Amino acid sequence: MDTWDIGNLAYLGLLGVVLILWLVMHNRLSLGRTLQQAAGWALIFIGVIAAVGLWDDIRREVLPGRAAVATEGRIEVPRAPDGHFYLTLLVNDAPVKFMIDTGATGVVLSRKDAERAGIAAADLAFTTRASTANGKVRTAPVRIDRISLGPVEDRKVRGWVNDGEMDQSLLGMTYLDRWGRIEIARGTLVLER
Structure with missing residues (x-):
């Protein structure tokens, strides 16, 4: 990982923390429901990242x-x-x-x-x-x-x-x-x- 990748990762991490804090503050009265929705979006995000990272393997499996x-x-x-x-x-x-x-x-x-x-x-x-x-x-x-x-x-x-x-x-x-x-x-x- 080079310096550019580390900088991008730090920026995305900071952006994610700000977004989570805003969601918690905005929905503090219904925090349980907000956490469920956040967990759902996190799973979707992780799934997309996994699919992109494994695309070469998926392509070889589907189109051998x-x-x-x-x-x-x-x-x-x-x-x-x-x-x-x-x-x-x-x-x-x-x-x-x-x-x-x-x-x-x-x-x-x-x-x-x-x-x-x-x-x-x-x-x-x-x-x-x-x-x-x-x-x-x-x-x-x-x-x-x-x-x-x-x-x-x-x-x-x-x-x-x-x-x-x-x-x-x-x-x-x-x-x-x-x-x-x-x-x-x-x-x-x-x-x-």
Whole structure:
């Protein structure tokens, strides 16, 4: 806290004391009711201050995965409450929510997300295997025509469709390598080209 903040805090404190003294003097005949009203206003004031102070946390809870395009070629992703980073990208013009996973080799689509993106999972050959936290799963290699994140579009991205149960598609290194810089700082993932 610098000198300016201390001065502002002292001014607000003095203003609050004067206001309380005026209320007590003005309403000394009905002091009980005045104290109840003052307590109510104090709780409202504390609630507003708490909401303003916690706004970043509230925003991340209510809008997880929302990416802000700070400048062209720069994407900032807030950390979700579960500790992961999520992004919604357009895969062949279909919105797909991804969990960013630097431990994944490539872009891994769930069967459901692949179907939404126009990739017919029934026509794929699940000839490769991948090791996951849940064990080995069968995968089918695919070439994704187009992936868009805000103004940034990539074409012909290598990926896989997972044959196993998968709650979330994964955004792995074959996509992340296309960015020039990846940084995690103060709960925000920054991607820059």
